[in-house]
Amino acid sequence: xxxxxxxxxxxxxxxxxxxxxxxxxxxxxxxxxxxxxxxxxxxxxxxxxxxxxxxxxxxxxxxxxxxxxxxxxxxxxxxxxxxxxxxxxxxxxxxxxxxxxxxxxxxxxxxxxxxxxxxxxxxxxxxxxxxxxxxxxxxxxxxxxxxxxxxxxxxxxxxxxxxxxxxxxxxxxxxxxxxxxxxxxxxxxxxxxxxxxxxxxxxxxxxxxxxxxxxxxxxxxxxxxxxxxxxxxxxxxxxxxxxxxxxxxxxxxxxxxxxxxxxxxxxxxxxxxxxxxxxxxxxxxxxxxxxxxxxxxxxxxxxxxxxxxxxxxxxxxxxxxxxxxxxxxxxxxxxxxxxxxxxxxxxxxxxxxxxxxxxxxxxxxxxxxxxxxxxxxxxxxxxxxxxxxxxxxxxxxxxxxxxxxxxxxxxxxxxxxxxxxxxxxxxxxxxxxxxxxxxxxxxxxxxxxxxxxxxxxxxxxxxxxxxxxxxxxxxxxxxxxxxxxxxxxxxxxxxxxxxxxxxxxxxxxxxxxxxxxxxxxxxxxxxxxxxxxxxxxxxxxxxxxxxxxxxxxxxxxxxxxxxxxxxxxxxxxxxxxxxxxxxxxxxxxxxxxxxxxxxxxxxxxxxxxxxxxxxxxxxxx
Amino acid sequence: xxxxxxxxxxxxxxxxxxxxxxxxxxxxxxxxxxxxxxxxxxxxxxxxxxxxxxxxxxxxxxxxxxxxxxxxxxxxxxxxxxxxxxxxxxxxxxxxxxxxxxxxxxxxxxxxxxxxxxxxxxxxxxxxxxxxxxxxxxxxxxxxxxxxxxxxxxxxxxxxxxxxxxxxxxxxxxxxxxxxxxxxxxxxxxxxxxxxxxxxxxxxxxxxxxxxxxxxxxxxxxxxxxxxxxxxxxxxxxxxxxxxxxxxxxxxxxxxxxxxxxxxxxxxxxxxxxxxxxxxxxxxxxxxxxxxx
Numbered sequence: 001x002x003x004x005x006x007x008x009x010x011x012x013x014x015x016x017x018x019x020x021x022x023x024x025x026x027x028x029x030x031x032x033x034x035x036x037x038x039x040x041x042x043x044x045x046x047x048x049x050x051x052x053x054x055x056x057x058x059x060x061x062x063x064x065x066x067x068x069x070x071x072x073x074x075x076x077x078x079x080x081x082x083x084x085x086x087x088x089x090x091x092x093x094x095x096x097x098x099x100x101x102x103x104x105x106x107x108x109x110x111x112x113x114x115x116x117x118x119x120x121x122x123x124x125x126x127x128x129x130x131x132x133x134x135x136x137x138x139x140x141x142x143x144x145x146x147x148x149x150x151x152x153x154x155x156x157x158x159x160x161x162x163x164x165x166x167x168x169x170x171x172x173x174x175x176x177x178x179x180x181x182x183x184x185x186x187x188x189x190x191x192x193x194x195x196x197x198x199x200x201x202x203x204x205x206x207x208x209x210x211x212x213x214x215x216x217x218x219x220x221x222x223x224x225x226x227x228x229x230x231x232x233x234x235x236x237x238x239x240x241x242x243x244x245x246x247x248x249x250x251x252x253x254x255x256x257x258x259x260x261x262x263x264x265x266x267x268x269x270x271x272x273x274x275x276x277x278x279x280x281x282x283x284x285x286x287x288x289x290x291x292x293x294x295x296x297x298x299x300x301x302x303x304x305x306x307x308x309x310x311x312x313x314x315x316x317x318x319x320x321x322x323x324x325x326x327x328x329x330x331x332x333x334x335x336x337x338x339x340x341x342x343x344x345x346x347x348x349x350x351x352x353x354x355x356x357x358x359x360x361x362x363x364x365x366x367x368x369x370x371x372x373x374x375x376x377x378x379x380x381x382x383x384x385x386x387x388x389x390x391x392x393x394x395x396x397x398x399x400x401x402x403x404x405x406x407x408x409x410x411x412x413x414x415x416x417x418x419x420x421x422x423x424x425x426x427x428x429x430x431x432x433x434x435x436x437x438x439x440x441x442x443x444x445x446x447x448x449x450x451x452x453x454x455x456x457x458x459x460x461x462x463x464x465x466x467x468x469x470x471x472x473x474x475x476x477x478x479x480x481x482x483x484x485x486x487x488x489x490x491x492x493x494x495x496x497x498x499x500x501x502x503x504x505x506x507x508x509x510x511x512x513x514x515x516x517x518x519x520x521x522x523x524x525x526x527x528x529x530x531x532x533x534x535x536x537x538x539x540x541x542x543x544x545x546x547x548x549x550x551x552x553x554x555x556x557x558x559x560x561x562x563x564x565x566x567x568x569x570x571x572x573x574x575x576x577x578x579x580x581x582x583x584x585x586x587x588x589x590x591x592x593x594x595x596x597x598x599x600x601x602x603x604x605x606x607x608x609x610x611x612x613x614x615x616x617x618x619x620x621x
Numbered sequence: 622x623x624x625x626x627x628x629x630x631x632x633x634x635x636x637x638x639x640x641x642x643x644x645x646x647x648x649x650x651x652x653x654x655x656x657x658x659x660x661x662x663x664x665x666x667x668x669x670x671x672x673x674x675x676x677x678x679x680x681x682x683x684x685x686x687x688x689x690x691x692x693x694x695x696x697x698x699x700x701x702x703x704x705x706x707x708x709x710x711x712x713x714x715x716x717x718x719x720x721x722x723x724x725x726x727x728x729x730x731x732x733x734x735x736x737x738x739x740x741x742x743x744x745x746x747x748x749x750x751x752x753x754x755x756x757x758x759x760x761x762x763x764x765x766x767x768x769x770x771x772x773x774x775x776x777x778x779x780x781x782x783x784x785x786x787x788x789x790x791x792x793x794x795x796x797x798x799x800x801x802x803x804x805x806x807x808x809x810x811x812x813x814x815x816x817x818x819x820x821x822x823x824x825x826x827x828x829x830x831x832x833x834x835x836x837x838x839x840x841x842x843x844x845x846x847x848x849x850x851x852x853x854x855x856x857x858x859x860x861x862x863x864x865x866x867x868x869x870x871x872x873x874x875x876x877x878x879x880x881x882x883x884x885x886x887x888x889x890x891x892x893x894x895x896x897x898x899x900x901x902x903x904x905x906x907x908x909x910x911x912x913x914x
Contacts, residue, residue, distance in 0.1 A: 011743065012704040012724030032723040033699070037747050066726070107731040112708065112715040388748045390782060394832035433835040573840075597840055610840040611752065 001079065001130075003055065004028070004072035005122065007093060007115070009104070015067070016093075016115040018122065027055040027072050036068075037383065048083075051075055060086035062094060063360040064320070065101055069093075081133040088125050093118060320362055321369070326355045329370040333377055340618050341581030343543045346588050354380050378619060384584065385611045387593030391567075394433060396528065397498055406438070406492040408500045408525065410485075411569070412518060413533035414545055415506030418571040418598060420449065422533055423503050424456040426569075426596065427470060428603035431460060435498040436469035440488030442481035442521065445505040450474050453503060463603065471497075481505065482521040489525060502527060509548035518549075519556035522563050531595065532565045534586055536573045542585040550590065565590055570609070571598035578617040583609070691912055692740045692760050696787055697767035698780050699723060699746035702805040705892045706767060707743035709901060710734060710908075718894045727753055735909035748779075751786070759792035763911035764800040765904070770889070771809035773818055781825035785833070788869055788881065799884040799914075801907050807891040807900070815887045819878065827876040830869055 006017040006028055030052045036059075050057045056077075059070045069086050073079055094101070100113035330351045337347035354376050363372060390396070400407035409426070411419045423439065430437050439457060443449035450472075457472045473488040485502050492500040504521065507514035522530060532549060534542060546565065554562040568586050576582075583594060594609040695703045704721040711732045727750075728743040742761075744754045758764070764787060768780060787793060788800070802822075804815040813821070870880040878885045886907060890900030 006722070008722055009728075010724070010726040011728035012721050012745070013708055013728070014720040014722055017720060026722075029700075029723040032725050033747060036725050037723075037745075037749050068725075105730070110712055110714040110733070112712040112717065112719055114717075382752050383749045386749045386751050390779070392782070392829075392832055392836070394835045395778070395829060398828060398832065429837060596837070599840070606837055608837045608839040613840055 001077065002071060002073050002126070004070075005089070006070045006072070007089075007118075008068055008070070010066050010068055013104075015097075016118045016122075018119060023055075023072065025053050027052050027057055028070055031057045031059065031070065058082045058086065060090055061357075061360075062090050063357060064362060065094060067093075067101070081129050084133070085126060085129045088129055089122060092121055092125055096121065320360060321358050321372075323355065323359055325369060326358060326373070329373040330355050332370065333373055336621075337581065337584075337618070339579075341539050341576070341579040342618075343540045343581070343585040343589075345540075346543060346585045350377075350380060350384070350584075350588065374619060378615060381584065381615050381618060382611065384588050385609075385614060387609075388591070389566075389593060391593050391595055391608070393529070393595065397430075397435060400528065401498060404493075406489060406497045406500045408489055408502060408527040409529045409531055410502040410504060410522065410525070410527040411531050411533055412504050412549065412565075413506060414508055417506070417533050417535045419443075419506060419533045420452055420456070420503055421601075422569050422571055422596065422598045422606070423501050424453075424460065425598065425603055425606040427456070427501055428460055428463065429606055430499055431464045431467045431470055434467055436496065437471075438488060438492040438495075438497040438500045439470070439472045440485050440500055440502045441472060441474040442484050442488075443503050443505040444475070444477045444479050444481055444484065447477070449503070449505070450476070460603070469497075473500075481517065482524045485521055485525045509545045509552075515548070515552035516556045519552050519558075522553055523557045523559055526563065529566045529595075530563060531567050531569050532586075532590075532592075533569045533571060534582065536570050536576045536580065536582045536597075538582050539585075542582050543589050546586060546589045565592055567592050567595040569596045569598065570594050573597045573607075574599045574605075578620055580614050580617045583614050584618060689740050689760055691738055691762055692742055692757070693763045693765060693908055693911070694754075694757050694761040695741065695743045695765045695767060696754055696783070697746055697765075697803075698769070698776055698783055700772075701746060701767040701769040702892055703743050703746060703767045704728060706765070706803070706805070706890075706904070707741055709892055710739075710741055710905070718892070723747070727757075734905050737909050737912045739908055739912060754787075755790065758787065758790045758798075759796075761793070761796075761798050763908065764793070764798055765803055765908075766800055767803045767805050768818055768822075769806050770804040770812040770815075770818055771806045772811075773804075773813060773821060777821050777825050781822055781829055784822060785826055785829050785869065788883065789833075793883065797882045797884070799886070799911050801904065802878075802885060802887040803900075803904070804887065804889045805892065807889045808893045815889045819887050823876050823878065826869065830876060834868065 001020070003021045004017065004019045004023050004027075006014060008014045008017070008028075012032075031050050034052070035050050048058055048060070050059075054075055055072050056075045057070060057072050059068060060083075061068055069090055071079075071082055071086060073082075096118065097113075097115060100115060103109040103113045333354075334347045334351045337350070338344055342350075354373070357380075358372070358376055363369065397407045411423050413419050420443070427437050427439060439453055441450045441453050453472055453474070457470055460470050461468050473484070473491055475484045475487070481504060488502070489500050491497075502521075502525070504518065505514070507518065509515070530553070532546060534545065538545070550564050553564055557563065568590065570583055570586065573580075587594060597607045597609055599605045599607050695707055697703050700723070702721075704724050705718070707728050708715075708719055708721065711728075711730050713732075713734075724743070724745040725747075727745065728741075730741055732739055732741050742757050744750055744757060766784060766787065769776070773780060784802075792798075802815075802819070804813070804818045806812055870876040874880070878887070888900055888903055888907070890904065892899065892901075
């Protein structure tokens with residue numbers, strides 16, 4: 001089942017860990033490095049799941065304590081109870097080791113607190129969660145007593161069920177619709193009725209006299225209240241309550257869950273109850289136990305006011321950040337990022353990640369939450385934009401020189417983003433550093449592309465008197481670009497060139513034949529760096545371009561280890577003022593660094609990326 | 622006849638007005654005081670908890686942390702043993718040594734080392750924490766650079782790059798911050814001795830130095846935002862970035878750690894508990910010496 005369970009601080013100190021099988025390749029480290037630190041877009045859509053080698057990992061945070069819980073198991077297994085397990089282990093661990101966790105941050109404490117006794121408790125929790133899971137599954141399959149057909153989900157799909165449901169729907173909406181004939185006085189009555197869902201009807205009519213003036217509801221207008229009355233999905237809360245109080249009833253009744261008023265059968269929330277028939281009557285701690293003493297302040301934080309005492313407490317003791325509190329500043333932040341030309345879904349995902357990292361954090365009452373959000377956002381953006389791999393190309397070239405082969409760079413991208421222009425700028429920079437450069441004219445499609453490069457070569461020769469070592473390798477138009485690139489590299493190797501720059505034709509990311517040709521060029525020549533040239537002007541399109549290019553390189557390569565884009569050149573950066581969002585979108589989508597930034601029309605207008613400047617521009621109001 | 626009355630009234634109302642004024646002032650004063658106290662407290666809570674949650678971000682450093690003059694910063698590539706060293710120094714009386722894994726936030730705490738108080742900072746080795754590292758280096762009294770001696774041959778390029786970045790940091794150069802180069806994991810049979818590690822790193826830094834000089838200028842603020850905002854601070858930053866590519870050692874002479882103004886000591890260590898030549902005493906005495914000098 002489980003191979004390993006680890007509880008560690010975010011600082012990397014393992015508090016408690018238990019391996020149930022020998023673990024190889026340190027999957028936990030890989031998880032931290034690949035997912036938790038990188039914070040780039042994952043390939044898999046499933047959140048909180050990471051696959052490496054033969055392992056799958058799932059994890060949970062306790063942000064308020066700076067602790068992370070990680071479960072490692074074999075990839076082939078399906079362990080549906082892991083979410084539950086992580087949550088319960090967190091509750092138990094936090095409740096049990098509150099003292100020890102405080103010792104960790106206490107400067108006077110010079111011994112490492114002992115967490116080893118958690119093993120017994122962990123196994124109990126594990127067994128309890130697992131047992132319950134099996135019970136639910138068994139009950140779901142056969143049940144103690146067979147369920148009535150009317151209780152099953154299938155019932156609803158049958159004609160009779162559907163009819164019944166319709167009737168129920170009609171019943172509940174009848175009053176709201178009845179407003180049409182009733183008029184204003186009548187609609188008041190219903191609205192006060194909808195507040196308490198089950199006692200809907202004339203019973204609540206007595207309240208109407210006390211009501212203050214309300215917004216007028218025009219006939220036929222769909223109000224929030226009437227929508228709420230029709231929205232049965234939000235009424236589950238009361239059903240959950242029912243589930244937690246059902247302990248006293250029969251076993252099979254309990255495991256069967258509740259049938260909701262609108263006829264939807266749902267499995268009762270298992271997490272809220274103790275396990276029936278568990279040998280030692282081990283009781284799992286509910287979520288409410290997690291908050292413990294700070295329950296009040298948490299509530300005060302979410303509801304905004306808890307009387308004058310609650311207010312004072314929240315001012316002095318601090319309050320916990322909840323999703324509700326963060327929603328508004330996060331929405332603002334998302335909008336701000338969108339205004340800076342960050343792609344919409346990238347902004348959305350980054351905001352979600354930041355919010356997830358802030359939930360549960362305790363803040364002082366007078367602290368401006370928006371300010372805190374900005375701080376966290378800055379940290380997150382710094383992480384995203386800081387490159388992981390080395391951006392020192394000159395050093396890479398020297399490495400290639402040692403192996404007596406030319407260093408190859410392919411410039412790819414959509415039409416008109418400045419591939420050839422920036423290729424010539426890179427070429428100028430390399431010439432300044434005394435490298436011998438060969439330019440391979442592999443744009444055999446657009447007329448004038450080869451001539452353009454020839455002019456560049458002439459200019460570059462004229463510009464750098466000391467270093468005339470630049471040549472163009474061309475085979476005219478209409479030929480296969482992959483072969484030309486291969487010949488160019490062979491020519492470069494034979495004539496002791498240090499670098500081969502491959503210029504490719506611009507192509508739309510949706511044009512499949514051209515993307516196939518690009519994948520062929522890459523797989524035939526396997527260049528050292530595949531540089532994606534992208535405009536800083538693009539917004540939402542940036543994500544699509546990069547994803548499609550990466551996908552094409554992956555899908556059409558026919559290799560077991562397909563290549564991907566290794567770096568980005570961001571062009572036309574001088575045209576965008578402080579709307580630098582494309583830089584963020586592109587790095588976030590690929591996880592690859594921005595190697596060069598094009599800032600003008602001359603050969604010297606090539607710059608290195610400056611992360612702190614870009615972040616400052618992004619967050620500037 | 623009518624004149625004294627309004628005068629008296631004015632005087633009377635003036636008197637109450639004065640009292641009211643005084644009262645309002647007093648209330649305002651108390652209010653301001655309470656507000657100030659609460660604000661201080663809440664700021665403290667927030668900064669503490671935020672620091673916990675996100676690791677100290679660049680601007681997450683509180684002013685108290687910035688002013689510390691006893692900071693020892695532990696840096697190095699991933700998996701070299703920085704966190705292990707940090708826990709050993711932080712919890713010296715422990716009978717057991719906790720395991721460690723890849724860090725995802727900065728560890729920092731006060732610790733007593735040989736009768737002196739050191740503020741130990743352990744910065745994650747992952748490249749993404751570069752800016753965190755650069756924010757801690759200026760206040761460092763001493764830098765401990767941890768190297769995995771068993772794997773240094775494979776990782777020499779990244780290690781050298783890291784060491785270069787640390788040593789080329791403007792503040793590290795002006796403060797001549799002493800550095801302890803720790804060749805860790807000497808218990809590993811594959812481990813290289815400190816002289817071999819030193820030679821490897823010097824070779825690599827020598828190459829790196831040349832390619833660094835060849836690098837492009839970094840983006841100036843003028844290109845990020847054409848208008849306004851080119852305030853003094855921004856220029857400073859851009860300039861500071863420029864200066865990090867400073868040349869290490871002497872031009873025309875192969876790089877050697879001895880050429881640097883910073884006192885650099887190269888030690889061997891092993892953090893496995895019970896190892897007879899752990900080198901921990903040497904580290905502790907180096908920390909104490911550095912803090913006293």
